[in-house]
Amino acid sequence: MSTFIKPRVPRGMRDILPEQMIRRQYVIDVIRDVFEEFGFEPLQTPALELSEVLTGKYGPDAEKLIYQAGHTGGKEDISLRYDLSVPLCRVIAMYPQLPKPFKRYQIDPVWRAERPQKGRYRQFFQCDADTVGSESMLADAENVNLVYQVLSRLGFKQFEININDRKLITGIGQYAGVPTAQLGGLYRSIDKLDKIGVDGVIAELRENEIPEDVIEKLIELLQIGGDAADVLTDMNQRLGSSEIAREGIADLEKLINHLTILGVPEQYYRVNVAMVRGLEYYTGPIYETVVEEPKIGSITGGGRYDELIGSFSKQSYPATGTSFGIERIIDVMEEFDMFPVSVGKTVTQVLMTVFDDQLMDESLKLATVLRQGGIRTEMYFRPTKISAQLKYAGNKGIPYAVILGSDELAGGNAAVRDLTTREQENVPLDKVVETIKSMIRTVSD
């Protein structure tokens, strides 16, 4: 009878303990604020979807990573959602009355049956903002602007939003004359440019038996750099004969112009024709943010998917969106200690100590006053030594303690102790709230 189950969680999943949760909430709050600032509305969908909703959307590689969620006796074939975009498309098709453009955000977990490692989990949160029903490049520019706004508000200094376009990529493939069957491998190789360098890409293309003259053409294209407008002009000259490439270039030109007007500084984005992205459903502009340090892959990703809703309904809609990976953003922020001091270890602001049994009631009353004054207050439940109570508060990271002993009470006071500076002062009982509030304000300024 006394056999215990070893407590553990499924592979690649983890508990998020309070200290960690406080940081997550801070990041999520920043993201949500920005989303709502741009007029995106909240949406929630089930964690589980019918498998048929998810299959055939992401491409064969990604589809293998969908978590099956069948249960004994279950009559429906269901799976855990792989992302938030496909469920959104299902929603659009199910509720045609939603006014367009429909702008929604969703912050929820998704599941992928991958092998976990740093920055890669089997359950992780995505924060998506998407616009459905507008083909304007303004919507895409807004996506990029969201990324810029969120990351700069979180204190990121070094990041680069890579921008490309699926139409342009297709044009490049045509221009190079690569057979359709080999296009996937081709894109995968050039996507690694930043990682393995030009020589690495050449080697890989040769391995894939891409003709030498094609490789040469491609490498020339991929090495085009400079500011966004120049890259696009250059591309236009070289690929102008391809209609699809021209469309992609025109889209990107509009997008870049909008970014300029919106005030997104040029240093934070670049047109990178070597950036591909794996998901099959993208049809137009795509974007992805990478940070150099730590090497954690992309922290945001997104793009336009004009055909996806059409797989659920006769009435299709153009759509575009972007996604933030909270886990990776937090990993980066922890690595560089980017959390403001106001994001502490605990939500509690004050520990109300209890001096002895006789004074318990007085402490309880004062705790209530503190809470009514808007101060998050934990009551110590046992009249142990003050030293133990202060130690508890200190360990927990509670910034202030209020001590109500017989001496203080005799003078109509309570002692307010700053656990960080170890300074304390006696304050009249009716001034305690005010005193603590001003202390909190001073620290967060």
Next chain:
RNA sequence: GUGGAUGUAGCUCAGGGGUAGAGUGCCUGACUGUGGAUCAGGAGGUCGUGGGUUCAAAUCCCAUCAUCCACCCCA
């Protein structure tokens, strides 16, 4: 899915075929009204799990699971 490394106290880790170690943290006391110092005590581990070899396994072998790293792919 492929390859590699690791798994010993709450945490960081040492050790190594014969009674399980350090640092740190934790608890108690010196300190009967004040948490980072000092001193003195103390608790805490079937050495990831299962099997095998052996008189004897934490140690050697096999398997398995978990974590980390690389690949693949991705947030």
